[in-house]
Amino acid sequence: MTDTNRRSLFKALAAGAVAMPLAGRAGAASGTATATVRMKPPAPRWARGIEGQRQADLGDGTYLNPIVAGDHPDPTILKDGDDYYMTFSSFQSYPGIVIWHSTDLLNWAPVGPALHQQIGVIWAVDLCKVGSRYYIYLPANADDQGWKIYVIWADDIRGPWSAPIDLKIDGCIDPGHIVGEDGRRYLFVNGIRRIRLSDEGLSTDGALAPAYQPWRYPEDWVTENFAPEGPKLLRHGDWFYLVTAVGGTAGPVTGHMVIAARSRSVHGPWEHCPHNPLVRTQAVDEPWWSRGHASLVEGPAGDWWMVYHAYENGMRTLGRQTLLEPIEWTPDGWFRARGGDLSEPLPKPAGGKRGPNGVALSDDFSRDRFGVQWGFHDPRPSDAARLQRHDGALWLVAAGTSPVDSAPLTCGVPDRAYEVEITLAPEADAEAGLLLFYNHKAFVGLGFTADTIRTYQYAEELVWARAPRPAGPVRVRIGNNENVVTFHYSFDGGRTWRLHGTRMEVSGLHHNVFGGFLSLKVGLFAAGAGQAAFRDFRYRALV
Template identity: 40%
Template sequence: MVYFIIKKLKLKSALIVVGILFSVLMLTNCKNESGTNGKDEEATEQSTYSNPILGGDYPDPSIVRVGSDYYMTHSSFNYYPGLIVWHSTDLVNWERISHALTKNVGSVWAPDLVFVNDKYYIYFPAGGTNWVVYADTPNGPWSEPINLNLSGYIDPGHLVDEAGNRYLYLSHGYVVKLTDDGLATAEEPVQNYEGWQFPKEWSTECFCLESPKSTVQDGYYYLTTAEGGTAGPATAHMVVSARAKSPYGPFENSPYNPIVHTENRGERWWNQGHGTLVDDFNGKWWIMYHGYEKHFQTLGRQTLMLPIEWTEDGWFKVPDDIKASDDIELPKLKISEASHGLSDDFDNEELNLQWQFYKDNDLDRVSFMEGKLLFQAKGKSFADSSPILVNSGDRKYEVQVEFTVLDDVEFGLCLYYNEVANMHISASKERFSVFNRQRRKINEPNMLGNHGYLRILNDENEVSFYFSSDAKNWSRVERSIEASGFNHNVFGEFLSLRAGLFAFGEGQVQFDNFIYKSLD
């Protein structure tokens, strides 16, 4: 057909016709490849996603859908400001939008983020009790934390029954009714669930019935819980399900338990557990949960996602042919333009959302001048310096920062688990030093003067340290550190090895151009 047109028309006209035919053909192919589901979506070349959804220490995810928007938060432990709130439109790409907690009330575990009566609430345990904060929008401002005076329980999970009454599921299989505004308890907790007894020959850490989350579907109250312990053996943690016709039970356990579980040490993802269900804008269902990556427990418990299918007998499960280590078909949703990078040029004149203090939230230590961070030193040693940290999320990465010495302070870059477990390269007017767990490994004289650059390379848990005058030609400090043991099974506290900045002594140091680069 094209040959016939060329023969009958002048060359210019023929080329126009050929172009039109080619365009129609390509448009038809694009429609056939992208498809449509009648919802608001954008075509994308990417058709699958791979776990983790959020790399790094983002455990105990709680997620809520509001229209076509999704919001999520996680345990924040002793990092402040706490309770990072994330936003996404596609469940895969996420962006930080706020911190819901600025007042230090202790180590924050397993929160539950919900949307009720046009308000957002986060229920969470900390400091031996349970708290709630609320806001009109997930961007905040969030309220001051309100003490619910519920001691002895962790991991509250919010529930609204068919009559509009509000409850909290609690650890150990308890439930408590709330007041209508959700800001106080209305009754005493009562036990409503004994859990699912997994086979005793399984290698677990404990029974540990916790993290109850609620889903109301087709007249049933589905209770999604965790058992087995969150760390310890690779096969310890799991997600289990039960359902009842009343929030008070009685509950029957799912025949498909465990819903999520690491079956053996050969798998990529260990200690998979603590799940929350969410339906997407197209009516598909997903489970958000966490797991450690084999050999990279230093990264903490990372956020993972799997599709969920509902069975004919009214239960839910992960499809039999899908594993967390697979490439999985993307949700058919509007693609998020979200980004959660960790680098910072300090041009925003405020501490960006990726930064958190350890056991502190002293923003008076932070000021900005001409796009540079002025960081006030704290304490007399690294152990009490309360660094600011970012949540490192890669097997292999490097961090670097530009510095200018202003006062008599010692400062630098660190990889930090807690006050005991950490490593850093420090600088002063006189020297560069590398430390491992507060023990000095080596000194080198500072020949750069008052200005230079520091760099740490974490090559799959083998850590090396560098300094430079121009960020191009680097001098490697002789000592390297093997870091794979910096994890919960060794040091406790459920934390991760995070990169950050510190300063101690008297005065300030100037930082600029903090760069975090994944090298995977």
């Protein structure tokens, strides 16, 4: 069957052309009813870049979402001349708030982390530029003591960035910055509420006050909760536009959505967009679920675009990924999303210059990639000192008794199917291992002591599965093929491989089960006493 025929068949099935009877259903007049057969969309054929990683730019004048694959939620985007910069929520990973750069809105490469000082879990931030200075407004929650909003600044987008400054805005998340018609600076936060900032943007100059009562969707829509959040603002012509997320960022796939309002003043009154909701997943057979948290940006040729996040159908384990959708301004001064079927390629933004895309994840540990590729999950203040590089290896001082209480070093992944390999060498009293790690309650993988193989399934060790191993380094491979995980290991440097006897299915290791809004990452851990050496990490996408 050709790809065209497969696509036609899928569309017919998704439209309900194939149905099956359900006998004896209560309330059916004839004693039978029909139910539409739903299918998961087939994996599209993305372009392949570094290490086979998927990329959006198809090279023929079109692109296929996502534009930044893997866990990159709550995008905030800045157009700075011919350059674009974007960053995302970094949650419990430190260093955090990695900034990415593009010159065409499609090809993105990381610049580096902006936040080095640990201040807690980081949610949706806002990146902006006022005059010649860059600012990131960020909400953080340290040790569940409550949310606070901070600001960091830099005179160069590549840093150095300042230490975080506490703005004393407590109990708020999702800041959105705007300069008003009065020339003053304001932050909007979840709620939707507004507070005035000082002229330098590093302190507040007023009280937090209600700003906008968001548009309400019909009560019978299936959503997680109302949750107005993620306010992003821009001035276009004579109007200020306020783009907001409602419906909850996870939960049912039909919950999250994008709405808009406009006003001639940042002080209101705000009128609801007649096209609300502008973006929303409406059925489980769509390729992208829980679409929301949008920002608008002008393209290189003067057209306009919307960036937002979504879960990939059937692949919640990858986290929320960044999508790009074209919009059009309507004669009445509003805008509409016009991407249509996001399972199909779309015309790429015009006028941009193609630049680097992605980053190689394979690592020989000869240089510092901490904060761009690698980051500790929920580190303690002392964890940074656990990490050293010498003798061609990454050395990790052991902490905790197992992966359950040892902060692992993690690496996000962009692909639906991939393999990773690494060589481990634990010292006599240490355990070293390779994981797929969501959080301390949800992970799978293998651990190796000096003489024993240990198997971890869904955050518990299978003690009965312990097996002896010969002394010396071990090379370990994890293959994840659309959430089906297979383990191999080798005691002769990868010349011969042994298949581990247990495969695992990990599609449930995501936010709707374990909370936290995270993704399933590759993790390296060292537990017990002493330290472990890690060498020659390899990543390969499975096409």
